[in-house]
Amino acid sequence: MTELIQAVTASVAAFAATNIDDIVILMVFFSRISPTFRPHHVVVGQYLGFLLLLLASLPGFLTGLIIPPVWLGLLGFLPIAIGIHQLFAGEADATDVQTVTEESSAKNGWLGRSRSFLNIPPQTFQVAAVTVANGGDNISIYVPLFANSTLAAMGAILSVFLIMVAVWCGIAYYLTRHAVIAHYLTHYGHRVVPFVLIGLGVFILLESRVYQLLISS
Numbered sequence: 001m002t003e004l005i006q007a008v009t010a011s012v013a014a015f016a017a018t019n020i021d022d023i024v025i026l027m028v029f030f031s032r033i034s035p036t037f038r039p040h041h042v043v044v045g046q047y048l049g050f051l052l053l054l055l056a057s058l059p060g061f062l063t064g065l066i067i068p069p070v071w072l073g074l075l076g077f078l079p080i081a082i083g084i085h086q087l088f089a090g091e092a093d094a095t096d097v098q099t100v101t102e103e104s105s106a107k108n109g110w111l112g113r114s115r116s117f118l119n120i121p122p123q124t125f126q127v128a129a130v131t132v133a134n135g136g137d138n139i140s141i142y143v144p145l146f147a148n149s150t151l152a153a154m155g156a157i158l159s160v161f162l163i164m165v166a167v168w169c170g171i172a173y174y175l176t177r178h179a180v181i182a183h184y185l186t187h188y189g190h191r192v193v194p195f196v197l198i199g200l201g202v203f204i205l206l207e208s209r210v211y212q213l214l215i216s217s
Helices: 002-018 020-030 037-056 058-064 068-089 104-105 109-118 122-133 136-147 151-174 179-207 211-216
Strands: none
Touching: 002 020, 002 151, 002 179, 020 037, 020 122, 020 151, 037 058, 037 136, 037 151, 058 136, 068 136, 068 179, 068 211, 136 151, 136 179, 151 211
16 A cells, blocks of 8 residues: 555656646646637546547556666656756756647648548647657656656556656646736746656665665675
């Protein structure tokens, strides 16, 4: 039970820290709702893009089945490094959000070919493409988290992530109708993220007992 509670806590922290930018992006999409661009396009697109990010991060879990956890725990330094970088990079770097237009994504890369093959609506594809393009930090955080997880913990983490996507969409939709709250969240949210990432990295280091490497040496 303790392991699952720790997994849930770590997954909530990891999701929140890596998806602050996505709230802003989702707010932009929800503000563009029209007869041809509906809320379900945004929600489905967000889920599709996030699932692709999870698939890209799964090798971390598979690696954890082979390499001893104490060595994989060294990956905990990755979120710590990212958190320290964001802490000193400043506001401009923290709020830099990548964007991908539907036209450019459809013409270039495997995402565009996949949209045509799977017959995904262009509105949904646009949201998914932006989610993937803005998800580089997600993968760098999820890989060490997955690598240090058991099968049961992994199931809990994935379940929490999928629930959090719906929560994020709900928050973004709510904020499009409450501009004052949205301003404070987007302005101050990035200041908390570095500390969450550093805390997550420390959690991974302690959970995997990396200190044993120092003792044995």
